[in-house]
Amino acid sequence: MYRRQTHIVCMIVCQCFLTAAYKHVIFMHGILSGPWESSELEAYIQQVHPGTNVTSIDAFTFLGSLTTMWTQVYKIQIQVHQIMEENPEGIHLICYSQGGLICRGLLSILQHNVESFVSLSSPLAGQFGDTVYLKYLFPTYLKENLYKFFYTERGQNISVANYWNDPHHQELYRMWATYLPVLNNETHNEQSFKFKENFLRLKTMVLVGGPDDGVIAPWQSSQFGSFDSNETVIPMREQKWYINDSFGLLTLDKRKAVHLFTHHGVQHVHWYRNRTIFDCCIEPYLT
Template sequence: MRPILVTLLALGICQCSPVANKPTPLVMWHGMGDYGTSYFSMGHIKRLVKKNVPDIYVKSVVVGANFMEDIVHGFIGNVNNQVEQICQEIAADPELQDGYHAVGFSQGAQFLRAVAERCPTPAMKNLISIGGQHQGVFGLPNCDPGNLICEEIRRILDLEAYAEWVQDEIVQAQYWHDPLHEEVHRNKSRFIALINNDQTLMEEQRENLKKLENFVMVKFLNDTMVVPNESSWFGFYRPGQDVEVLPLRETDLYIEDRLGLKEMDEAGKLVFLGVLGNHLDFTDDWFVQEIVEKYIKDSV
């Protein structure tokens, strides 16, 4: 005799409750000097998200085979190759096939934006940038004097940020943006100028970014790490000098709509959040209330 449940199903009289849909999963990419499996940083954020969104699947990006390689790749390596690695991992992850939200911290924010532009399948839904540098940086302050890697990178950037080998191997050089030499930047930047469509308008990148439901950008109002800190909202120095900073809506990037940001802005897809404090200085309560509840937790 068949099991009772099967019999009832066959007769169409079982009033069984369907399995609830799982929450939209989350992909996170850490910042410089951090690593994806850190218990105290990314691990803390993961636990915070899961506490407030039970059963959510969270993928924390790791570049390389282990945590030490992940840390080193935050300073040394080809960002385009790193983005391609993560694109492949996302595409192969069965938990992400119906789409996902993404949170990038510091340089991880522009790296995830590259994922959104270049790898539209599966779909990134909301992109949350926490202290990102979307127009690049012109300076690498706050290097701990005891951090020899950081100090050496700052020295190299001061001397030859746009040398081919530096653009291929030094991560921070790949989002370096020298406003005093804009033409050099457009022609020789191997990453940030590409994802900002500064060299050639890549319509596919533009269209892919516009598919986001929300692009949330968090700027730390007292940020001394991101120079200028308006880069977190796509602002940057007026070309030819490094004093006056143009807000996003006054930049050529926006006026010419090379990334579709103007169109997204008019559609209400751009969200600008300001937080008092220095780089990545936010509380758990703020993160839960302003990020998790609004852009990670699925609406009922």
């Protein structure tokens, strides 16, 4: 009887020790969706790291995700900051699609303790393309003329417009887009030094995307690539804000903290539920 009780106690202690070793994971959903996106991902995490605390952000769901990006960032940061305080040993961020850009904002405004930021097919360098999402929201517009609405005071009330990066109208982009140029320190920003300092607190950044995504345009935006005026993709390491280290990306890259993964055959809505992607690009960074 004594041996049996001792065995049970040892099992409980070991389980508590293992659970404590796994850092809290926060998942940020994509546009026109919600926290339920993470259900399969959470199941994968529990299989390999049982007992891991996972928080899927339940805010700005469905059409609420079209709220301006800064509004989303500053509201969500309250919950994220609390989780950080409760987990001084560090946390992980897994962020999908538009959620990846929201997480970029969190990494800029917070003195965070994020160990790994895993970005799944996020428009980190902006969006410029006709997609099913845009056709749903703006059925009469083409990508070539969306700037006429997006780069206006009224247009900037929509999240997508805050990071719409039209390569043919860069002056208007920097003048009007209220989110992405600010994060990139492409425009005047009184908090630019603080943004960069906070971003550099990050230990590891994992950038996942691929050519069969079908939504993020160009798909290389998931790895900080964007179009030039000829709609040829400028890769991350050739971007001006990378070369100038405007927000710390060059420094992170020199630290070997930036990991790029390109996968073929994965459509946009499958990145967070694909087991191969999890095993390759997510699980190794959840230590």
